Amino acid sequence: MKKLWAVVALSLILMAGCSSNTSKEARPTDPEGLYKLSCLGCHGANLEGVAGPPVTNMASKYSEEELLKLINEGVGIMPGGLFSEEEALTVTKWLLEK
Template sequence: MKKWAVAGLSLLLLAGCSSNTADKKEALDGETLYGNKCSACHGGNLKGAVGPSLLNISSKYSEDKLFKVISEGTDKMPGHLLSAAESRVVAKWLLEKK
């Protein structure tokens, strides 16, 4: 009986470790983060929906300013939806889009 309990706990621990790895990988992917947290308002194609279009955002914002908007939000957009590291990744990803 004790062996089954140890085996069960081991499986739970292994499952937890693998999901943490997946979360860390996702945090490095701006497209995935955008799709999960931003696309509902800004559209999957960056053309806008409830929120404004983000196409050619580099003509409007520097990386630091865009990071601040993503991190802190605005009067119409909530902030703190992403961690600081995730906000930086999404800002860089958006600035690469044309």
């Protein structure tokens, strides 16, 4: 039972670190700024992956629709709903170019 609580606690810590959109500053509108706000903590400054997987060469792995769904809904410990629909599309298109 203690292991279960440790896993739950670690998951919550990782999820909190992946989303840093608690800032009182104006929300960025550019794709890189949005990435830095909500994705950088887990996917790294250079898209290399840290707590989460690398997000390079996404166009070879996903279609625009698939990646947009993944960003909107989340997967595994990656939370969904971090972006508005418009922001998610902006980040999706940007990642597909990287």
